[in-house]
Amino acid sequence: xxxxxxxxxxxxxxxxxxxxxxxxxxxxxxxxxxxxQDPAAGRSGSTLPLMLSILALVFIAISIYVGAIVTxxxxxxxxxxxxxTIALLRLIGDSAASxxxxxxxxxxxVGIIGAALGVVIGTGFAIALDRVAVxxxxxxxxxxxxxWLNPAVLIPLVAVVLTTWAASWIGSRRVLTVTPLQAIGxxxxxxxxxxxRRPARTVVxxxxxxxxxxxxxxGVAVGLVSPFGVxxxxxxxxxxxxxxxxxxxxxxxxxLRVVGRLFGSAPTARLAAENALRYPERSSRTTIGVVIGVTxxxxxxxxxxxxxxxxxxxxxxxxxxYAGTDTVLTAIQAVFSVLVGFSALIAAVGLVNxxxxxxxxxxxxxxxxxxxxxxxxxxxxxxxxxxxxxxxxAVLVGLVLGAFYGWCGAxxxxxxxxxxxxxxxxxxxxxxxxxxxxxxxxxxxxxxxxPARRATRVAPVTALAxx
Amino acid sequence: xxxxxxxxxxxxxxxxxxxxxxxxxxxVVALRDxxxxxxxxxxxxxxxxxxxxxxxxxxxxxxxDSPTGGRVWLGDAEMGAMGDSQLTLLRRxxxxxxxxxxxxxPTLDVAGNILLPFELDGRRPTDQEQAWIAQLQQALGLExxxxxxxxxxxxxxxxxxxIARALATRxxxxxxxxxxxxxxxxxxxxxxxxxxxxxREYGQSIAMVTHDPVAASYADRILFLADGIxxxxxxxxxxxxxxxTMLAMESAA
Numbered sequence: 001x002x003x004x005x006x007x008x009x010x011x012x013x014x015x016x017x018x019x020x021x022x023x024x025x026x027x028x029x030x031x032x033x034x035x036x037q038d039p040a041a042g043r044s045g046s047t048l049p050l051m052l053s054i055l056a057l058v059f060i061a062i063s064i065y066v067g068a069i070v071t072x073x074x075x076x077x078x079x080x081x082x083x084x085t086i087a088l089l090r091l092i093g094d095s096a097a098s099x100x101x102x103x104x105x106x107x108x109x110v111g112i113i114g115a116a117l118g119v120v121i122g123t124g125f126a127i128a129l130d131r132v133a134v135x136x137x138x139x140x141x142x143x144x145x146x147x148w149l150n151p152a153v154l155i156p157l158v159a160v161v162l163t164t165w166a167a168s169w170i171g172s173r174r175v176l177t178v179t180p181l182q183a184i185g186x187x188x189x190x191x192x193x194x195x196x197r198r199p200a201r202t203v204v205x206x207x208x209x210x211x212x213x214x215x216x217x218x219g220v221a222v223g224l225v226s227p228f229g230v231x232x233x234x235x236x237x238x239x240x241x242x243x244x245x246x247x248x249x250x251x252x253x254x255x256l257r258v259v260g261r262l263f264g265s266a267p268t269a270r271l272a273a274e275n276a277l278r279y280p281e282r283s284s285r286t287t288i289g290v291v292i293g294v295t296x297x298x299x300x301x302x303x304x305x306x307x308x309x310x311x312x313x314x315x316x317x318x319x320x321x322y323a324g325t326d327t328v329l330t331a332i333q334a335v336f337s338v339l340v341g342f343s344a345l346i347a348a349v350g351l352v353n354x355x356x357x358x359x360x361x362x363x364x365x366x367x368x369x370x371x372x373x374x375x376x377x378x379x380x381x382x383x384x385x386x387x388x389x390x391x392x393x394a395v396l397v398g399l400v401l402g403a404f405y406g407w408c409g410a411x412x413x414x415x416x417x418x419x420x421x422x423x424x425x426x427x428x429x430x431x432x433x434x435x436x437x438x439x440x441x442x443x444x445x446x447x448x449x450x451p452a453r454r455a456t457r458v459a460p461v462t463a464l465a466x467x
Numbered sequence: 468x469x470x471x472x473x474x475x476x477x478x479x480x481x482x483x484x485x486x487x488x489x490x491x492x493x494x495v496v497a498l499r500d501x502x503x504x505x506x507x508x509x510x511x512x513x514x515x516x517x518x519x520x521x522x523x524x525x526x527x528x529x530x531x532d533s534p535t536g537g538r539v540w541l542g543d544a545e546m547g548a549m550g551d552s553q554l555t556l557l558r559r560x561x562x563x564x565x566x567x568x569x570x571x572x573p574t575l576d577v578a579g580n581i582l583l584p585f586e587l588d589g590r591r592p593t594d595q596e597q598a599w600i601a602q603l604q605q606a607l608g609l610e611x612x613x614x615x616x617x618x619x620x621x622x623x624x625x626x627x628x629x630i631a632r633a634l635a636t637r638x639x640x641x642x643x644x645x646x647x648x649x650x651x652x653x654x655x656x657x658x659x660x661x662x663x664x665x666x667r668e669y670g671q672s673i674a675m676v677t678h679d680p681v682a683a684s685y686a687d688r689i690l691f692l693a694d695g696i697x698x699x700x701x702x703x704x705x706x707x708x709x710x711x712t713m714l715a716m717e718s719a720a
Contacts, residue, residue: 369572371529374587
């Protein structure tokens with residue numbers, strides 16, 4: 001199917017989102033079936049599965065949202081790469097709108113394929129997990145079919161198809177800017193993509209962020225007297241984080257610039273730093289997915305670490321109330337990290353893919369660098385630094401945001417408990433931090449692998465080719 | 468003892484050079500047994516219709532492509548024996564390029580583009596080189612544009628930057644591939660004037676590939692290529708004479 005060439009990573013992303021959603025709901029269903037079988041939990045038996053489902057849907061929404069950002073980004077990069085073909089079709093009389101519709105149809109197809117693969121993989125995973133758990137006597141062998149026939153699995157599937165479709169439509173906006181002249185014009189490279197001024201979006205982003213942060217801090221203050229501060233805090237946190245995501249085009253380019261300077265002033269590093277900023281919108285979207293993942297992981301990590309600090313402080317005051325909370329907290333942190341980490345994985349797929357596509361589109365420029373005397377090694381270093389700059393920026397921003405939100409969460413929930421020390425310094429879970437940094441380094445390496453190999457295969461002669 | 472390229476007063480030469488693409492039935496021969504030399508300090512034009520092999524010849528002489536048969540020298544160094552990293556260093560230090568289009572690194576400003584060959588070597592230009600670069604920038608009228616990026620410049624200005632970059636390292640030989648191909652005729656004449664000045668006043672050896680008789684008329688010497696062989700070798704000629712030679716080649720073919 002030639003129509004789907006170049007969509008491999010979008011299909012992967014849609015499949016991952018769908019499989020994650022299906023598996024999570026299936027497992028939630030199993031747990032529900034398990035709980036309703038258990039007479040001891042009889043009374044809470046109806047509310048627990050419901051709460052689990054709601055929690056599962058929140059995580060699914062996060063991962064589908066990140067997946068949609070990644071897909072929109074991939075489509076806009078693909079369209080940029082096809083500009084010449086699109087221009088040629090425009091030249092012989094095709095309309096921009098019909099071109100865009102054709103690309104959106106590809107998006108719909110990608111979503112359907114991803115959902116279909118996802119339901120198979122997700123269900124397979126859930127059933128395997130169930131069999132393993134039964135075989136190891138972790139859970140009793142009862143009839144779980146009520147669990148995996150959970151009609152709620154349709155929700156993530158439909159959501160994946162629709163968001164992929166919508167993302168391809170949004171990502172293909174660039175088609176409208178391709179002119180027929182581009183098919184015959186000289187190979188003059190278009191100017192750098194300037195940041196599109198979007199006053200409305202900028203205002204919305206700033207208002208959301210300011211308002212949200214205000215409410216969040218209010219939540220922290222209220223938390224000093226009542227645990228209900230956390231409800232105010234959650235509301236504020238969601239608002240302010242949404243503001244940040246909407247304002248990614250304001251936040252990420254400066255952050256990328258600062259991080260880019262840290263790599264030194266060698267020509268390879270400088271070129272890499274400039275390349276990462278050449279398409280600021282694209283870089284913002286590429287990195288924001290990773291930012292979301294890292295922020296959420298760090299947030300839970302810091303919240304739980306700060307949480308246990310406060311509990312410990314309170315514990316020394318009244319030990320008998322808080323027995324056994326430590327292990328529970330560790331378990332919660334592990335589960336949340338894995339669930340949130342999944343959206344980070346989807347974002348990582350997007351980052352790898354984007355870097356690859358960008359390198360493909362720069363073939364002539366890479367040829368020019370080779371002709372001017374860039375060695376293969378310098379070229380490889382340049383690509384690696386580009387990748388490192390993107391991941392390092394995303395991780396740094398995510399860590400800072402996550403630490404702040406996590407601290408707010410712990411503070412607003414527990415500021416008022418018995419024996420609480422009042423305002424505390426956020427506790428940074430260093431092990432978790434180390435894991436994130438190592439994962440980011442691995443991501444950098446993986447992301448640069450394929451594009452670097454492709455870049456070094458570019459013959460210097462390509463720069464001289466007229467077409 | 469073999470006579471070296473330098474002894475012959477040449478900056479580059481090829482001997483019995485052959486280049487073909489594809490295999491057996493589909494084989495296309497771009498160059499057939501070509502032997503020629505580019506004289507030191509001269510502005511040489513390599514003329515020929517499309518498909519004459521002139522671009523292939525330039526690519527091979529510049530170390531961008533490898534020959535099927537024959538030998539290639541830049542200065543006294545034979546390029547056939549060089550690996551990719553040696554060819555990279557050769558391009559970086561000993562030759563300069565001016566292309567038809569997409570000459571400049573879009574993410575670097577004018578000054579960055581001119582200094583790129585030095586930075587690739589991991590060094591700063593010496594005082595002497597600094598003075599030379601400043602002189603070039605002035606001569607090419609780039610002083611007020613050093614902080615501009617390529618997309619903020621006109622085609623002619625971009626080509627001036629490319630010339631400044633090509634001359635900055637004082638390479639043994641500058642290769643120019645249809646340097647006026649994307650320019651209007653007035654800007655094109657300016658660029659050609661600059662190349663010929665560089666050769667006359669600074670003794671810069673230049674090899675320019677073109678199919679435009681007007682462009683070739685700026686050169687000290689014109690080599691005519693057709694169907695992969697050198698068919699004529701003339702001193703400076705007017706555009707009319709060059710056109711006549713080209714037309715004669717067409718009708719002879």
